[in-house]
Amino acid sequence: MRTTALLIVRVAVLAGLLLGLGPLWGTTAMAEGEPHLEQAAGDESLRTVLAQVAQTTGYEFLYRDALISDKHAAPLPAQRGSAEETLAALATVLAAQGIGMHVDHDRRQVLLYPETGAATGPRRVSGYVVDAERGFRLPFATLVWEEDGRMRGVVTNEDGAFQAQVAPGTRLRASYVGYEARAVRVPLGAARTELTLRLSPSVERAPEVVVNSSILDTDVDTTWQNLIQPSLAAPFGEQSVLRALQPLPAVSISGAFSDGLNVRGSRADGFQVLLDGAPIYNQSHFFGLFDAFNEDALQTVAFYYGIAPATFSAPPGGTLSFVTRPGSQRGFRQQVGVSSAATRATAEGPLLSGRGSWLISGRHSYLNQVSWFNNDRLVAHGLDIDRPSRVVSTGATGPMALSLQQAEPSVRFFDLHGKVQLEWDGGHRLMASGYVGGDRTSQQGQQGAGLLQPGDLDAFIGSGSTSLQHLLRARTQNAWGNEALSLQWQQPLPRGLFGRTTVAASRYYNTFEKNDFVYTRMVQPDGTPASAQARHFLAPFQSENRLLNLKAEHLVEGGLGRVSSWSGGATVQYFDVSYQEETAPRPRFNDRQESTKVDLFGQVEWKEASWLNARVGLRSHYATGGHFWRLSPRLHARLFPERRLSLSAGYSTNHQFLHRLSLERNATGNIWVMSSAEQPPTQVHHTTAGVHFKATPHTLLQVEGYLKSYDNLRQHESLTPPTTMQTSVLLSPWRFTNTADARGIEVMGRQRLGPVDWTTSYTLGRVDLRSADVNEGQPFAASWDRRHELTTHLKVAPAEAWTVHLNWMWASGAPNTLAFTDATQPERLGPYHRLDASLQYRQPLFGALLDARLGLFNLYDRSNPWYRAPLPQVAMDSSGRPEVAFETIEVFDLGFHPSLEFTVSF
Secondary structure, eight states: OHHHHHHHHHHHHHHHHHHHTGGGGTOOSSOOOOOOOOOOTTOEEHHHHHHHHHHHHOOEEEOOHHHHTTOEEOOOOSOOSSHHHHHHHHHHHHHTTTEEEEEETTTTEEEEEEOOOBOOSSEEEEEEEEETTTOOBOTTOEEEEEETTEEEEEEOOTTSEEEEEEOTTOEEEEEOTTBOOEEEEOOSSBSSEEEEEEEOBOTTOOOEEEETOSSOOSGGGGGGTTTSOGGGOOTTSSOOHHHHTTTSTTBOOOOSSOSOOOBTTOOGGGOEEEETTEEOSOOEETTTTEESSOGGGEEEEEEEOSSOOTTSOOOTTOEEEEEEOOOOSSSOEEEEEEESSEEEEEEEEEEGGGTEEEEEEEEEEOTTTOOGGGHHHHHHHHTTSSOOEEETTTOOBSGGGOSEESOOOEEEEEEEEEEEEEEOTTSOEEEEEEEEEEEEEEEEEEESOTTSOHHHHHHHHTTTOHHHHHHHEEEEEEEEEEEEEEEEEEEEEGGGEEEEEEEEEEEEEEEEEEEEEEEEEEEOTTSSGGGOEEEEEEEEEEEEEEEEEEEEEEEEEEEETTTEEEEEEEEEEEEEEEEEEEOSSOSOEEEEEEEEEEEEEEEEEEEEETTEEEEEEEEEEEETTTTEEEEEEEEEEEESTTSSEEEEEEEEEEEEOEEEEOOTTOOOOOEEEEOOSSSOOEEEEEEEEEEEEEEETTEEEEEEEEEEEEEEEEEETTTSOOOSOOOOTTSOSEEEEEEEEEEEEEEEEEEEETTEEEEEEEEEEEEEEEBTTBGGGOOEEOTTOOSEEEEEEEEEEEETTEEEEEEEEEEOOOBOGGGGTOTTSOSBOOOEEEEEEEEEEEEEETTEEEEEEEEEESTTOOOOEEEEEEEEEEEEOTTSOEEEEEEEEEEEOOOOEEEEEEEEEO
């Protein structure tokens, strides 16, 4: 209760402070909309009048819903003569409401915009791209036009707004994945023109992932469309953005259960996830099997993995920015879905006659309640119960390699999204969104009894032994989750500027308890390093992690020239992070850090010349916890972007103040700790260069190389190779002086031919870690290092309603951590490869939209090596007494697993 009250008070203080400083940033108060006319007797809503005119004339109207909401007008006579006369009469009605009208007779469409004064010559045009059915804006939509024989373009920002300097009469074409493209002409004679392009959704509409979204280089950007579709990456029944990113060569291949994304050699903790500007610290459900977000509630996702814009405080591993979908401004809608893992429902509708909207979307798992599609095996595999494995020494497989028997597993996860938005005549928009999500897992049973016969086990349990019997009664409990609130105020500013103010709060928690944790310690029987041997033992492990983050950010962006732009602003964040751990080496460890971090940032994107596109930015960081002051420069350039062959290069410095810890071979939630005066933040220098070849509009080949140099990486002591050093309870249970070097070459080819879309990528990479007290200071391979990775993705649409997706991946073996302590162990495990498939059916049905999906994970049931670990076993010694021993086993990833999902939207 105290934490919640503190959270509310601090959010209120930050919100008041930021809104109070708004005028100092050049912001304005809420725009005064045009005065609403009192509704006279017989007047109808302006929306109804426009619908009647559209039906009479056959012309389509393009507008923002907030522009006409709450406005009324006398209906036009049903019989009026020609369409031109009807539209002329309508123009008079709209002028009285302060609305301008431009008629495009060639396309039979009418553009509505706020009326302004007259002007001639090139000018800055601003506007929005919106969904024609529901009225909400579309982030990262593409707009292109031709000028002086060159194709130019911009993209809308995360708020669905755009601006560009174009001549009157220019033809603009807007497109968005899953929507039908539309073209309009810039009206003549208006001093400041607002264009609203309404795109009609197609049956294939689905959330998209925008890669490195920024100013559009050329129309080559369309080559990436449909490449990353979460709707096709659902091998376990639920759509997954994280799995959909695997077509990119920069993203490391992962198994069914993963610790997070490793991007270009970075640790998984260097990967940042934002939801409407609020940081989310649990990225997935059930140890990486499902995304932490209900995809039905998402509108779009932006993925920055290269040289990130300065507007993001990007950590070393990139940023994934989610945007919650606004509700429908045109009517009440519902969506329900059920998969082999969870049920979900979404409802949305308008507010204030279409000036705003609301949306609520929830999901809850039922893995424990329904065992169809092998859910029981999925749960057991995730909780380390009866995982497929083999004993390394004998090669035996099956029940004798069990780590937990007679278990009572429990798994459940949930998430809830909500969003409310209000929009004003001038384009100002206020949005409030919230998220709650979490997991609860537990298992208990008899540990390490796999090599005993049933009679031996019963005799041992009944013998009264207290110490070893305790080991047999194994129990693991884990709970983690995230709560986030976000308030955004978006506003067009004078002189064509656009501002966005964000106030957000995020709280993360994680508790973990395991009474049969496997520890490894190096001992020296004769006191010499040469005699060092690894010894394993079982003991309890308990931890608790709490994180509170309050964030306030103000961003202003504007145009430079025709398509160039600039942006700048500031971010203030408050952190309160605590971590407690009770382990065998440390009876009690407590750490709590508080810090306020202030960032100032600015960026310029330049694209005036046909031979160069460039982005230059700088972000500064100051953290009170340790009094750190750091600079993060960002530079990216592309030569000859409009030619078939182009070159690119970039450099950035990134800093990471929050660090995530992982426990080796144990399924747990994330553990977050913070930099301090004694433990400086992680720093990475990132250099990249590439060659891009566009043979045809549908054929792309690119080769990129990267170099990364890391300092001050964190790793929990259970994940790093063991040492002979005695651990002090006063020292932190993680090492923070690790350094690393990552380098690689990425190759990707893309070919689209009719209904077939084929993508292949290959990465040759290497990640080497160094620590002064590990491996005698010599480099060693990181646990996530895979030297070779190859992926092939094939998407085929044989019929209008059907889509088939095949995803094959191959990777060289992961490093074997046991090789540090056992010379007989191989340095790497065997290679990893599998084939995933999905079949999707989308079709309107009785006024609703049906989406059915069949997913197949590991289609040919490959036993892929996952990791090697010491497994506790209970055996009888020569005198017939039970004793605990350890046997090395190789654990395999999940085998063949089918799933099914149905979604109905109406």
